[in-house]
Amino acid sequence: MDTRDLARxxxxxxxxxxxxxxxxxxxxxxxxxxxxxxxxxEIVEANxxxxxxxxxxGLPAPLQKRLRFDRAKxxxxxxxxxxxxxxxxxxxxxxxxRKLDEGLVLRRVSCPIGLIGMIxxxxxxxxxxxxxxxAKSGNAVILKGGREAAATNRALAAAIAAAGVEAGLxxxxxxxxxxxxxxxxxLELDEYVDLLIPRGSKEFVRSIMEKSRIPVMGHxxxxxxxxxxxxxxxxxxxxxxxxxxxxxxxxxNAAEVLLVHSSFARRSSGPDAPTGLERLTRALExxxxxxxxxxxxxxxxxxxxxxxxxxxxxxxxxxxxINRHGSGHTDAIVAAGRAxxxxxxxxxxxxxxxxxxxxRFADGYRYGLGAEVGISTGxxxxxxxxxxxxxxxxxxxxxxSGQAVADYASGRRxxxxxxxxxxxxxxxxxx
Amino acid sequence: MDTRDLARxxxxxxxxxxxxxxxxxxxxxxxxxxxxxxxxxEIVEANxxxxxxxxxxGLPAPLQKRLRFDRAKxxxxxxxxxxxxxxxxxxxxxxxxRKLDEGLVLRRVSCPIGLIGMIxxxxxxxxxxxxxxxAKSGNAVILKGGREAAATNRALAAAIAAAGVEAGLxxxxxxxxxxxxxxxxxLELDEYVDLLIPRGSKEFVRSIMEKSRIPVMGHxxxxxxxxxxxxxxxxxxxxxxxxxxxxxxxxxNAAEVLLVHSSFARRSSGPDAPTGLERLTRALExxxxxxxxxxxxxxxxxxxxxxxxxxxxxxxxxxxxINRHGSGHTDAIVAAGRAxxxxxxxxxxxxxxxxxxxxRFADGYRYGLGAEVGISTGxxxxxxxxxxxxxxxxxxxxxxSGQAVADYASGRRxxxxxxxxxxxxxxxxxx
Numbered sequence: 001m002d003t004r005d006l007a008r009x010x011x012x013x014x015x016x017x018x019x020x021x022x023x024x025x026x027x028x029x030x031x032x033x034x035x036x037x038x039x040x041x042e043i044v045e046a047n048x049x050x051x052x053x054x055x056x057x058g059l060p061a062p063l064q065k066r067l068r069f070d071r072a073k074x075x076x077x078x079x080x081x082x083x084x085x086x087x088x089x090x091x092x093x094x095x096x097x098r099k100l101d102e103g104l105v106l107r108r109v110s111c112p113i114g115l116i117g118m119i120x121x122x123x124x125x126x127x128x129x130x131x132x133x134x135a136k137s138g139n140a141v142i143l144k145g146g147r148e149a150a151a152t153n154r155a156l157a158a159a160i161a162a163a164g165v166e167a168g169l170x171x172x173x174x175x176x177x178x179x180x181x182x183x184x185x186x187l188e189l190d191e192y193v194d195l196l197i198p199r200g201s202k203e204f205v206r207s208i209m210e211k212s213r214i215p216v217m218g219h220x221x222x223x224x225x226x227x228x229x230x231x232x233x234x235x236x237x238x239x240x241x242x243x244x245x246x247x248x249x250x251x252x253n254a255a256e257v258l259l260v261h262s263s264f265a266r267r268s269s270g271p272d273a274p275t276g277l278e279r280l281t282r283a284l285e286x287x288x289x290x291x292x293x294x295x296x297x298x299x300x301x302x303x304x305x306x307x308x309x310x311x312x313x314x315x316x317x318x319x320x321x322i323n324r325h326g327s328g329h330t331d332a333i334v335a336a337g338r339a340x341x342x343x344x345x346x347x348x349x350x351x352x353x354x355x356x357x358x359x360r361f362a363d364g365y366r367y368g369l370g371a372e373v374g375i376s377t378g379x380x381x382x383x384x385x386x387x388x389x390x391x392x393x394x395x396x397x398x399x400x401s402g403q404a405v406a407d408y409a410s411g412r413r414x415x416x417x418x419x420x421x422x423x424x425x426x427x428x429x430x431x
Numbered sequence: 432m433d434t435r436d437l438a439r440x441x442x443x444x445x446x447x448x449x450x451x452x453x454x455x456x457x458x459x460x461x462x463x464x465x466x467x468x469x470x471x472x473e474i475v476e477a478n479x480x481x482x483x484x485x486x487x488x489g490l491p492a493p494l495q496k497r498l499r500f501d502r503a504k505x506x507x508x509x510x511x512x513x514x515x516x517x518x519x520x521x522x523x524x525x526x527x528x529r530k531l532d533e534g535l536v537l538r539r540v541s542c543p544i545g546l547i548g549m550i551x552x553x554x555x556x557x558x559x560x561x562x563x564x565x566a567k568s569g570n571a572v573i574l575k576g577g578r579e580a581a582a583t584n585r586a587l588a589a590a591i592a593a594a595g596v597e598a599g600l601x602x603x604x605x606x607x608x609x610x611x612x613x614x615x616x617x618l619e620l621d622e623y624v625d626l627l628i629p630r631g632s633k634e635f636v637r638s639i640m641e642k643s644r645i646p647v648m649g650h651x652x653x654x655x656x657x658x659x660x661x662x663x664x665x666x667x668x669x670x671x672x673x674x675x676x677x678x679x680x681x682x683x684n685a686a687e688v689l690l691v692h693s694s695f696a697r698r699s700s701g702p703d704a705p706t707g708l709e710r711l712t713r714a715l716e717x718x719x720x721x722x723x724x725x726x727x728x729x730x731x732x733x734x735x736x737x738x739x740x741x742x743x744x745x746x747x748x749x750x751x752x753i754n755r756h757g758s759g760h761t762d763a764i765v766a767a768g769r770a771x772x773x774x775x776x777x778x779x780x781x782x783x784x785x786x787x788x789x790x791r792f793a794d795g796y797r798y799g800l801g802a803e804v805g806i807s808t809g810x811x812x813x814x815x816x817x818x819x820x821x822x823x824x825x826x827x828x829x830x831x832s833g834q835a836v837a838d839y840a841s842g843r844r845x846x847x848x849x850x851x852x853x854x855x856x857x858x859x860x861x862x
Contacts, residue, residue: 345826349449356831356833357535361834367529395782
């Protein structure tokens, strides 16, 4: 099918989804789990074909590993799916309720965003997670996975789409694109697509941000910092810096730059003891990290066992450096006193700001969001790890009994504006 | 000053604002009120110059009226400013709090967006309101008002900027652009400007949306509908339709299209009694409205005493018509039964959806938001009337004691993910 038709049908499905109750969405997740189990044989078979092709094409071993989707991976996906099903519905919640006048009640109610384009590379398990996050939040979705996983994605998407429809989701709630040309066409379809969520290399994400007028949620760069303040405990500083850099260097939340206050850098516990800076760099080098002290560019995302290190003379200099060279993703301060930590956390303009903890905690699962579609470095709508809550918006519902504004404008009636706190947090359907 | 320098300084001010306490922001509003009162003579004088120039240039009378800023208008602005000051600070609030592990607490905290470009036409009182909304929410702002109000805007902006700085806001928290060329330059400065809020004609707003890569909050079109369902009470239908169209036809929330279910349209209380459709059209015509039954385009915003009227055969047809031709602003159903009203309010994909109430209620003041910067038809971040809450975003603050992800990845430690409900809604500074 033509991409425009596909998007038009997806937008139609998104509207039909707006009135599906939570029970249908949860039943869809149940049906998807059953169908994936029933079709495990075909799915694993399709994945074997992708793997064979990847080997023939000489795909690097780490990418081949990411591509693998066997019964163990399927079991992991199913466990995630069940956990997702048990979360409360993010849509249909009353966020605000106000009596404007007798018989005139305004409610701000969470609702799905609409049709979301989710574009990601390689890993087939991402397809299962993103499709199920969409179903749970009531959004229609157009997926595009990595080319290497084409057969696996096709098998997974067909099973998930059919199971959803069987459980009562509208036709076309999920569709799959297969070619770059289709993605190019999708980026133009701002009349149908409400949001794009790209995941992959920074070049990939940046190119999508540049090409489309559709709002994009995600991040291209993850230039994360650890700043060691003058009063930092040296052991804490070492633990946070080493974990931030080395626990998984290829992740977007791994730290790339270590900023060290000059007093801390010089300080040592005795004439022969190492300085603060030496303790840090030795610990990093012992963990296999190559230190860069004068990189040509302070905004480079190494994604590797390399780290840029800089001495700064003040908290202000650290904050200014991060706001100038960072990517607004995740930045940490190591400090003993609360005052400096609070200033850092307030003034560093990033989605996640930490005090005495590794930047690697920036993740939807670790944050307790259940699952994530990605990490957003944009400042509007959703910021940082994005779970179900980031996949909903809201609308204002006003229920009256024939009220006209003329009566209020003329002064015949006056607004009461009484907040109905008791309704907030409950589901609209129960109000 | 060069627009780029101005934006760079504004972005710097936005970062300094991130750590200003509520007391400074409220004191700024107090200082602004005092300064505007003290400089009332100069401001009114400047406005007289603008009015004289407008008359010389032959500006239409309604525009001249909007341009007027005399002592009475100033008093209104000051009353609004005091009401705004009394509202709670939208920033610094804990939106979510979770203990991830012993000594590792994650909080999602509301915070200002940063630097906002607010671009509006004519009315000088809009400048006061937008500047004060920015100060209250902790955002830096670059304002551009209508050319006709140049002298008034200059006097108002100078007084407001200086009073804010005197009360402790950072230098450059507010600046004023005066030329179209400067606005053109501002639209390119996405490295400094976080958000644009344009208010004015739809051509004006649309051109800004098309020209800039900076996120835009607002609306270009207000094609609002009233749908009269088959079971509607005829009197309610007349009251809602007439008020929606005629209470202030030039407003964006005035209805442009009336959809009438064919059963309602045909129904009458007796052989000589008028049909439902006749009652509606006669009432509208009596209020001076010209009826269009076959407009060449169903998406036209008349902003005048003209209304397009269409008969539809079902609720589905009404919803489909609105989603296709509407602008996602505000749409109302008149219906006796709740089931049809709920389907309408769920499936019409607009920011505000009403049951038995006039579309003219879509307004920040009427909604009880205190003040508004505009009405957003976008589906992300803020939707519908946008008050202080729409001018903040959030960041994730994690406070630990040296935790490393390696301990959780290896299974030596496990997350507890305990929600700290008691903290939610309180201010972070008090936690």
